[in-house]
Structures are given as structure tokens and as C-alpha cells.
Amino acid sequence: MDRLVIAGESFGSRLILGTGGAASLHALAAAIDASGAEMVTVALRRVGTEGTPGGLLDLLARRGLRLLPNTAGCFTAAEAIRTAHLAREAFGTSWVKLEVIGDERTLLPDGVELVRAAERLVADGFTVLPYSSDDPALARRLAHAGCAAVMPAGAPIGSGLGILNPHHIGLIQQAVAVPVILDAGVGTASDAALAMELGCDGVMLATAVTRAAEPARMAEAMRHAVIAGRLAARAGRIPRRSHALASTPDEGRALL
Amino acid sequence: MTGRGDVAIVGAGPIGLAVAWRCVQRGRRVTVLDPAPGSGASSVAAGMLSPVSESYFGERELTALLVDSAARWPAFAAELGEAAGVDVGYRAEGTLVVALTADDLAAVDRLRGYQAGLGLPIEPLVGSALREREPLLAPGVRGGAHAPTDHQVDPRRLVPALRRAAVAAGVTIRAGAVTDLSTVDSETVVVAAGCGTAALTGLPIRPVKGQVLRLAAPGGEPGFRHVIRGHADGSSVYLVPRRGGEVVVGATEEERADAQVTAGAVRDLLRAATDLVPDLAEYALVETGVGHRPGTPDNAPVIGPLPGRPGVIVAAGHHRHGIVLTPVTADLVVDLIEGGAAPSPFTPDRFAEAVRG
Numbered sequence: 234m235d236r237l238v239i240a241g242e243s244f245g246s247r248l249i250l251g252t253g254g255a256a257s258l259h260a261l262a263a264a265i266d267a268s269g270a271e272m273v274t275v276a277l278r279r280v281g282t283e284g285t286p287g288g289l290l291d292l293l294a295r296r297g298l299r300l301l302p303n304t305a306g307c308f309t310a311a312e313a314i315r316t317a318h319l320a321r322e323a324f325g326t327s328w329v330k331l332e333v334i335g336d337e338r339t340l341l342p343d344g345v346e347l348v349r350a351a352e353r354l355v356a357d358g359f360t361v362l363p364y365s366s367d368d369p370a371l372a373r374r375l376a377h378a379g380c381a382a383v384m385p386a387g388a389p390i391g392s393g394l395g396i397l398n399p400h401h402i403g404l405i406q407q408a409v410a411v412p413v414i415l416d417a418g419v420g421t422a423s424d425a426a427l428a429m430e431l432g433c434d435g436v437m438l439a440t441a442v443t444r445a446a447e448p449a450r451m452a453e454a455m456r457h458a459v460i461a462g463r464l465a466a467r468a469g470r471i472p473r474r475s476h477a478l479a480s481t482p483d484e485g486r487a488l489l
Numbered sequence: 490m491t492g493r494g495d496v497a498i499v500g501a502g503p504i505g506l507a508v509a510w511r512c513v514q515r516g517r518r519v520t521v522l523d524p525a526p527g528s529g530a531s532s533v534a535a536g537m538l539s540p541v542s543e544s545y546f547g548e549r550e551l552t553a554l555l556v557d558s559a560a561r562w563p564a565f566a567a568e569l570g571e572a573a574g575v576d577v578g579y580r581a582e583g584t585l586v587v588a589l590t591a592d593d594l595a596a597v598d599r600l601r602g603y604q605a606g607l608g609l610p611i612e613p614l615v616g617s618a619l620r621e622r623e624p625l626l627a628p629g630v631r632g633g634a635h636a637p638t639d640h641q642v643d644p645r646r647l648v649p650a651l652r653r654a655a656v657a658a659g660v661t662i663r664a665g666a667v668t669d670l671s672t673v674d675s676e677t678v679v680v681a682a683g684c685g686t687a688a689l690t691g692l693p694i695r696p697v698k699g700q701v702l703r704l705a706a707p708g709g710e711p712g713f714r715h716v717i718r719g720h721a722d723g724s725s726v727y728l729v730p731r732r733g734g735e736v737v738v739g740a741t742e743e744e745r746a747d748a749q750v751t752a753g754a755v756r757d758l759l760r761a762a763t764d765l766v767p768d769l770a771e772y773a774l775v776e777t778g779v780g781h782r783p784g785t786p787d788n789a790p791v792i793g794p795l796p797g798r799p800g801v802i803v804a805a806g807h808h809r810h811g812i813v814l815t816p817v818t819a820d821l822v823v824d825l826i827e828g829g830a831a832p833s834p835f836t837p838d839r840f841a842e843a844v845r846g
Contacts, residue, residue, distance in 0.1 A: 256545050259787035281745025287693025287786060287840075289744045338722075391723075446546040446603070 235463070237435050239412055240328075240360045240381040242299075246271045247429070248459045249301065249414065250452070251439025252289065253279065254391075260448050262292055268442065268452035273298050274330050276305040277316055282323040301362065303330035308343070310350035317354050329354060330384070330437075331363040340390040344371045348378060355379035364416050367401040369408045376409040383409055384437060387428065388418025391440045395424040399431055406432035422451075422458035429462025430470075494518065496826060497675035499667045499689065501526035503644065503811060504804050505681035506651035506660075507819035510572075513658045515823060520675070521655070524666040527648040529683040530811055533701045533780035535729045535737045536647070538562055538813045539639035541609040542584050542718050545600070550834040551789040552607065555810060558817035559638070565816040566642060572657065573650035578643030578731060584716040586611075586634040587619055587626060587765055593720035594631040601634045611636045623713045625768050641716050641729055644812050670801060677826055679802045680795070683783040686805035690795055693840050694806045696746040696781035700754040701739035703776035704769060711736050712768055719765040726761035728769070736772060738762045742782075750777040784808045786840070792821050793836030802826065803837050 236243040250270040255261035265273065273293060284290045293300060302320035307313040310333060317329045333350055335343030347363055348371070354361050361380045365371050372383045385405050388394035395418060396402055406413045415428035416437040425436045436459050445451035496512045498505045501523035513519045537543075540555030566579035586601070588594035604611050614622075616630045656662060670678055670689055680686050687694045706712065711730035719726045729737040741754045755777055763770045785791060785806040795801040804822050807814050821832050 256547065257786060257788040258784075260547055262786070279743065279745075281698075281743075281747065283746050285695045285746060286687060286691075288695040291693075292786075448547075 235467075237412065239362070244271045244299075245269075246456070246459075247435040247463060248425075248455055249274065249435060249437040250442065251437065252293070252443075253305075254440050254443035255448060258287075258289060258292055261289075261443065262296075263449035264442050264452040265296065265298070267449040267456065269456045271299060272301050274301045274303045274437070274439070275324070277302050277320040277323060278304075278306040299328075300324050300326055301328055301330050302326065303364075304332045306334070307332060308334050310346040310353070313346070313350045314353050314357075317350075317359060318357070321359070327358055328360045329362070331361050331380075341386065342366055344368065347371075348374050351375055351378045351380050362414065367398050367405065369401060369404040372405040372413075373408045376411050380411060382412040382414055382434075384414045384416035386417040387415050387424065390417045392418055393420030393441060394418055395420055396427055396431070399427065402428065402431045402433065419455075422454040425455050425458040426462035426465070429459055430466045432466060435459070494677075495520070495675045496677045496679060497522060497673050498679045498681055499523070499670070499673065500529075500681035500683060500685070500805075501652070501662055502529045502531050502681065502683055503648055503651060503815045504683075504807065504818050505679070506648065506655050507815045508679055508681060508804060508822045509660045510569075510651060510655040510658060511819040511823040512826065513655065513660050515827065517826070519655075519659070520661045520663060522663050522665045522667050522673070524664055526652065526662060526664075530780045530782050531644045531648050533699070533739075533778040534644040534812050535701065535727060535739050536578070536642045536644045536812050537584070537639065537716055537727065537729060538641055539584055539636065539716070539718070540813065541604055541611050541636040541639050542586055542634075543809070544604050544607065544609060546603060548788060549607070551787075551810075552609075554789070554817060554832075554835065555813055556609070558814045559640070561816035561820070562640065562642070562813070569647075569650055569654055572654035575646060575650045575653070577650050578646045579640065580642070580732075581640045582714045582716075583635060583637040584639035584718060585614070585619060585623060586636065587717055587719045588631050588633050589627070589629065589719070589721040589764055591631055593722065594633070597633055597720060609636075610638050623715055623717070625712045625766050626717075627765055627767055630765065639716065642812060643731055647812065647815075670798070675800075677800050677802065679804055679822060679826075681804045683805060683807075683811075684781050686783065686791075686803065690798075690801075690803060690837070692791055692795075692803065692806065692837055693786055694783045694791070695744075697784040697808065698743040698745050698747065699740040699780050699782055700743075700750055700758070701737060701778050701780060702755065702758055702774060703778070704736040704738060704772035705775045706734040706736065706772055709734050713766065717765065719761060721761040721764040724757055724761040726758055726765070728762055728766060736769065738769075746781065748779045748781075750779055782808050783811075789835055790814055790818065791835060791837050791840070792818055793825065793831035793838070796838050796841055
């Protein structure tokens with residue numbers, strides 16, 4: 234079986250879903266089910282941890298999903314570190330999707346603060362999955378800091394612009410030994426397939442599904458796209474040529 | 490002592506009071522129980538009656554109910570105003586949807602296309618046309634839409650008016666807290682307890698926190714007349730002008746139950762508000778508040794008999810739409826008590842697996 238392995242844990246699905254942005258819990262639940270995702274992110278700063286019956290956490294718990302708390306809304310390493318510790322208490326998991334936002338307009342990460350927070354959280358025993366920019370040198374620094382995966386952005390969060398620098402995503406995949414999860418920027422299924430074809434080990438997305446007119450249908454599309462991209466990446470694609478090459482050559486045909 | 494045909498209503502918010510008023514008009518003996526009448530979501534609600542600009546992908550049945558109820562509002566407001574001897578602040582200037590940036594406009598146009606496709610009355614407007622209607626809008630607004638039938642009412646006038654009309658018609662309101670429905674001695678029990686409905690019925694109704702601000706215009710009346718539903722660089726905000734100078738600015742939508750006003754939410758709301766209507770920066774900030782919308786998994790209300798509990802009817806879970814849905818909910822519940830059918834897409838049995846046995 235071709236499974237995604239992060240920090241020794243293995244997952245049948247290579248798609249990670251964010252839970253923000255859905256119009257209703259009903260729509261979110263249908264999307265999660267259609268996506269086949271086994272891991273979902275939750276924002277500690279956006280979600281109450283009371284576990285209200287019929288609420289978001291209840292819905293996730295009933296599906297047996299692995300929760301990946303994130304530090305969305307944090308702008309400094311200090312905030313992110315504190316939020317990660319609160320999330321570990323609240324959700325009972327030492328896994329964290331580390332976000333340290335550097336700019337409110339683009340929501341792109343602050344690389345310096347990110348590395349600082351990652352080093353500290355690794356030392357504190359966390360399994361750290363950092364949301365980073367598409368910079369191969371930064372990705373390598375995060376991997377060396379002990380992060381369990383790196384999560385480069387294809388494009389700004391929620392922009393749906395796809396993968397703006399596919400070359401860098403490919404370089405990141407070559408630069409680090411830990412799994413590479415493309416995070417942010419996915420707008421439609423072909424973006425997710427491209428990420429996998431570029432060698433990513435998984436795809437994380439939220440808005441593309443939760444704000445689609447039909448979230449469950451888009452989630453199903455993403456499930457297929459990630460599987461298709463993964464298969465294509467491993468199937469050994471043909472080289473690109475400038476001229477045609479007939480699939481059925483007519484030279485050397487036997488004359489019967 | 491219980492008499493035949495008695496109705497007890499748990500919850501004295503707009504839904505409970507409107508049901509009570511309608512029931513007593515049909516000759517029932519009605520008691521409403523609430524330890525703190527009108528203290529729930531309605532105490533901070535903005536009172537937008539906007540089935541058109543609120544309609545969203547995948548919620549057609551809910552939209553139809555919203556449209557139905559909004560159409561009942563003019564007559565409901567007039568009848569209630571007369572019965573209570575007060576003005577409930579019903580205003581029919583309509584709603585402007587306003588997009589600040591090109592990205593905001595793309596999002597607005599996408600949803601407007603869906604709404605227009607349902608046949609709902611909403612027309613696109615370019616920035617200059619928006620500013621002709623409301624000159625205080627920022628010069629940079631890119632465009633938006635006009636929803637002429639999306640009106641407003643003032644919930645802080647509505648709830649006292651309902652209480653007054655209900656009492657005048659013979660309803661008894663008692664400050665009793667109900668923690669167990671089996672202790673309510675009545676042939677029919679209507680649970681209209683908002684977020685409290687979950688604990689009484691087991692239905693999946695959760696608090697969805699909303700932070701709401703109230704501003705006061707310096708010169709008396711606000712400088713704009715339409716309800717404004719704005720999108721400012723990815724942030725959403727609504728601005729509801731009231732006679733007397735109040736402007737309601739809202740609201741966050743948070744999956745949590747605490748009642749804290751946060752600095753960030755106030756900043757975000759005010760930034761979006763002043764980006765769209767710069768003059769608001771000169772208004773007084775007179776109130777910051779938190780309410781909890783009673784949310785259901787599909788955002789639609791729960792109206793109908795509670796499975797396994799004969800005599801118990803639920804009228805709750807109105808989420809963002811409690812005020813607009815008040816007239817239709819009251820009429821549906823009264824029909825049900827008088828032997829009519831429950832409104833099928835909205836009955837509690839759609840959450841049957843969640844209801845405690």
C-alpha cells in the first residue's frame with residue numbers, strides 16, 4: 234500500500250482538509266466524507282474547545298479523524314509557541330501545524346519567526362508541520378530543525394491561484410528528506426494533481442472545497458486529483474518533445 | 490391546574506413570544522416561561538430581513554422559508570405595532586451589497602449570480618451608482634448590488650412590543666427556569682429556548698458566537714439609509730442604520746460559546762466599517778456586545794414535533810435568521826397545535842439520530 238507516513242504515523246489519504254470557511258457544519262461534514270481525508274486542521278484561536286454536542290469538534294470526533302491543530306492568527310514566534318501549547322492541552326495531541334503569519338494582506342509566513350518557533354516546539358516534544366513559503370532554503374532549515382514535514386504554499390491562502398512557482402516546489406521536494414505537503418493556493422482539482430506530479434507527498438487545502446458552490450463535489454474531485462497526481466508521478470511520464478511522435482508508427486509494418 | 494388546550498412556551502425571545510401571541514389569538518390559554526426574557530440572541534441581533542442577500546449555495550429550502558417569512562413581515566409589523574401601541578422600527582429602504590476591492594466584487598458577483606438565478610430580486614450596481622444612493626460610501630468602492638426587498642426591523646423594539654401585545658391579549662409570562670420538560674404541566678409544550686434547546690431536547694443546536702458593535706451618529710440621524718452589507722478586502726461587515734442615530738456594526742461568526750469581546754474583533758469590524766463608510770470614524774462607539782446564535786448543522790431552523798415526546802413542539806435553531814423567521818415560525822407552530830402538518834424540510838426528526846432517547 235502506498236501510504237503517507239509522517240513522524241512514523243501512516244495515512245491512507247494524502248489529502249489533508251482544513252475546516253474553516255464552510256457555510257454549515259452539514260456542508261463541512263459532507264465535504265470531509267467525500268474527500269476521504271483522515272486528518273483535518275482546526276484553528277485553536279477560532280474554535281471553542283468546549284466540545285458542544287452537535288458542534289464542530291463533536292462532528293470531527295464522531296468521524297475518528299486525526300486533529301491537526303494550527304496556530305492560525307499568530308504573528309510572532311512567542312504567540313505561536315503559546316498557542317501550540319494551549320492546543321496540545323485542549324486537543325490532546327502534540328501534533329501542530331505551525332503558522333506564523335508575516336503579512337496580513339498576503340498571509341504569507343514570516344520565515345525567521347517560523348524557524349525560531351519550530352526549533353522551540355521540536356525541543357518541547359511537538360510533532361511540527363510548518364506552513365512555509367515556497368523557498369527551498371527555508372524548507373531545508375525547517376527540516377533540519379526537526380520538523381516532521383514541510384508545508385510550502387503554492388500561492389497565498391484562500392487565493393485559489395494554484396501553484397505559482399512549480400519549479401520551487403520541485404526543488405523543495407529534492408531538498409528535504411521529510412514529507413512535503415503542498416499547502417495553500419489550491420483553487421481546483423488540477424492544482425492538487427500538479428502538486429502531486431511535482432513530487433509532493435500530500436496536499437492540504439480548505440477554501441477550494443469549503444467555499445465551492447458544492448463543497449462535497451469539489452472534495453470528491455480533490456480526492457481523485459490527489460490520487461491521480463500521485464499515480465502519474467510514480468508512473469514515469471514521457472519526456473516532452475517539440476515534434477510529434479506517432480503512437481502507432483507506420484514504418485516497419487509487416488506486409489501481409 | 491392544566492386545562493384542555495393549554496400551551497406552555499419555554500423561552501420568551503421573539504420566537505416564543507410570537508408563538509404565544511398567535512396562540513392566544515386562537516383562544517388558547519398560554520404561559521411563557523423564561524428566567525430572563527429577551528436576553529438571548531435577539532438582544533444583540535441586527536434585525537436584517539434579508540432573504541435575498543443572505544441566500545447561499547446549497548440552502549434553497551432555507552431561502553424559500555426566509556422569502557416566505559420576509560413577505561409576512563409588513564403585515565406582521567403593522568399588526569404588532571397596532572396591538573402593542575409602539576413602532577417596531579420596520580424600514581423598507583432596502584439593502585446595498587458593497588464591494589471595496591476587485592477581489593471583493595468578484596465574490597459578490599458570484600453570489601449575486603446565484604441569487605439572481607433563483608429568481609430573487611437583486612440588481613448589480615457599479616460604484617458610482619452605489620454612491621448616488623449613499624454618498625457616504627468610500628469613493629473607492631468597486632461595485633455591488635441592490636436588494637430592494639431586503640428590509641430591516643429593530644429587535645430591541647420588537648421583543649418588548651411582542652411582550653406587550655402578548656400580555657395585552659392574555660398571555661402569562663413567568664420568570665421560571667425550565668431544566669426538564671417533564672416538569673412543565675401543560676397539554677402542549679413549545680420549546681423556543683434558542684441555544685438552551687439543546688439541553689432540553691438533545692437536538693444538535695449549538696451556540697455560534699457573534700460580536701456586534703453599536704455606534705451613535707453625532708448629529709442625530711445616521712448619514713445613510715440603506716442596510717449595507719459590505720465586503721472590505723476579504724472581511725465582511727454589515728451596517729444597519731436606525732432612526733435616532735444608532736448604527737449596528739456586525740458581526741463575527743465564531744464556533745465558540747464564550748461571551749468575551751475581543752480587541753481584534755472590534756478592530757476588524759471597525760476597520761471594515763470605516764473602509765466602506767469613512768465617516769463612521771466620527772461616530773461614538775457606544776456598545777460592544779456578544780450574542781450566541783442557535784445554530785443547527787444545516788443552518789435551518791427546527792420546527793415541529795419532538796420525536797418520542799408527544800405534546801412537545803420545537804421552534805428553535807434559527808441561527809442567523811431568528812428575526813426574519815419570527816412571523817412564519819409563529820404561524821407554522823400555531824397551525825401545528827391546531828392539527829396541521831409540520832413543515833417537512835425543517836422538522837426535528839431530520840436530526841433523529843442525535844436526539845437522546
